[in-house]
Amino acid sequence: MENMGDWEQKNLIAELRQGRELAQQLQIHINSSSSSRETREILLKKILASYEKSLSIANFSSSASGSVVAASEQQYYTGPAAIRMSESPPSLSGDDSDRDLKDHDQKDGSRKRKDMPRWTQQVRVSPGMGLEGPLDDGYSWRKYGQKDILGAKYPRGYYRCTHRNLQGCLATKQVQRSDEDPTIFEITYRGRHTCNQSTLIISPTHQHLESQEPNKNMIDQTQQQHKPQTLTNQHQSQELLINFRTGLKVITDTEDLDSMNEQSRPSFHFPSTSTVKPETHMFSPSTTDNSFTGNFSPSLISPSTPGTNYFSVSATGIHHSYGGTQSFHQSELTDHMISAAASSNNSPTVGFDFPLGNLAFDPNFTFGNNSGYIP
DNA sequence: TGTATTTGACCTGC
DNA sequence: GCAGGTCAAATACA
Numbered sequence: 505m506e507n508m509g510d511w512e513q514k515n516l517i518a519e520l521r522q523g524r525e526l527a528q529q530l531q532i533h534i535n536s537s538s539s540s541r542e543t544r545e546i547l548l549k550k551i552l553a554s555y556e557k558s559l560s561i562a563n564f565s566s567s568a569s570g571s572v573v574a575a576s577e578q579q580y581y582t583g584p585a586a587i588r589m590s591e592s593p594p595s596l597s598g599d600d601s602d603r604d605l606k607d608h609d610q611k612d613g614s615r616k617r618k619d620m621p622r623w624t625q626q627v628r629v630s631p632g633m634g635l636e637g638p639l640d641d642g643y644s645w646r647k648y649g650q651k652d653i654l655g656a657k658y659p660r661g662y663y664r665c666t667h668r669n670l671q672g673c674l675a676t677k678q679v680q681r682s683d684e685d686p687t688i689f690e691i692t693y694r695g696r697h698t699c700n701q702s703t704l705i706i707s708p709t710h711q712h713l714e715s716q717e718p719n720k721n722m723i724d725q726t727q728q729q730h731k732p733q734t735l736t737n738q739h740q741s742q743e744l745l746i747n748f749r750t751g752l753k754v755i756t757d758t759e760d761l762d763s764m765n766e767q768s769r770p771s772f773h774f775p776s777t778s779t780v781k782p783e784t785h786m787f788s789p790s791t792t793d794n795s796f797t798g799n800f801s802p803s804l805i806s807p808s809t810p811g812t813n814y815f816s817v818s819a820t821g822i823h824h825s826y827g828g829t830q831s832f833h834q835s836e837l838t839d840h841m842i843s844a845a846a847s848s849n850n851s852p853t854v855g856f857d858f859p860l861g862n863l864a865f866d867p868n869f870t871f872g873n874n875s876g877y878i879p
Numbered sequence: 880t881g882t883a884t885t886t887g888a889c890c891t892g893c
Numbered sequence: 894g895c896a897g898g899t900c901a902a903a904t905a906c907a
Binding site for chain 1: 895896897898899900901
């Protein structure tokens with residue numbers, strides 16, 4: 505804690521206050537006969553998440569200034585962008601994406617793939633139980649291609665951000681089923697989201713929660729999107745989103761943490777997406793968080809969308825790798841994340857149906873999309 | 880009818 | 894030249 509900088513300290517305080525407010529809200533809801541159980545549970549989960557984040561901040565603060573843990577073999581980062589990222593994290597100010605956009609749009613074919621920041625995560629899917637990790641990462645993706653990969657049993661699916669045309673968002677991802685373990689999917693993300701998916705649907709269930717600090721999350725997130733912050737910030741957000749949503753592990757990169765510590769300052773804001781299905785989500789897509797702008801993916805609470813499937817999620821098996829040459833094993837933060845979700849569900853298996861926005865269990869594992877975006 | 884997915888063709892990078 | 898990545902027309906679906 506003594507290593508904690510001003511930023512961490514402020515965030516920690518903000519988070520603790522957040523937890524207190526949420527607890528107060530919960531108390532109100534408990535005393536209110538009109539309050540639904542779901543609402544109380546949501547609040548409870550938020551409180552837990554808030555505390556977990558507080559612990560994470562505290563832990564991050566010490567880990568960022570301290571030790572470097574050996575790289576996990578499950579983590580990897582591919583491509584030159586990974587190297588560049590570890591050396592000099594790309595900024596969120598848009599230089600990279602803008603350049604990519606120009607390269608892509610103006611020069612048309614000269615898709616500078618190698619310049620795109622790229623990181624990979626692994627998601628485990630239980631054949632019987634469904635998904636053990638999120639393929640819906642909180643963003644809306646549209647499939648634009650599928651390709652058989654040499655030496656791979658299963659085709660690779662190519663997805664781009666749904667808002668590519670509207671907002672010029674160049675984020676893409678590739679989903680590749682593992683040959684060795686068909687229950688594992690490798691999801692490679694490329695580029696960062698420049699779209700603002702947080703301005704999309706807010707669950708009616710949570711609007712009352714949102715009302716306490718109206719649109720603060722959106723503001724924060726919007727600002728975040730335009731801040732000259734590093735890409736790691738967004739990656740981290742995605743990771744955290746993923747893990748909050750599923751209670752899975754984050755394996756992140758020490759260097760990222762270092763770089764975040766020095767440059768980007770993890771905001772823990774969560775990108776939100778396009779679709780909402782109030783009855784199925786575990787976390788609210790909107791919270792009253794400020795520093796922890798918990799814009800959990802509305803895709804968790806999406807309306808019925810073509811190609812969207814719902815599965816039970818168990819809290820095992822995700823390995824999220826994120827670029828860099830150094831990495832550490834599951835951080836304390838990771839453990840906190842796990843415990844947050846686990847404690848919310850009293851079981852390693854998250855007992856809620858999960859919209860697998862991008863996974864369709866056909867024999868070829870063709871991936872559907874998460875197409876429920878309502879503009 | 881609008882939107883998403885599929886799939887063959889084309890382009891880029893190595 | 895090959896493999897991976899993207900485009901875009903065709904198709905499916907709600």
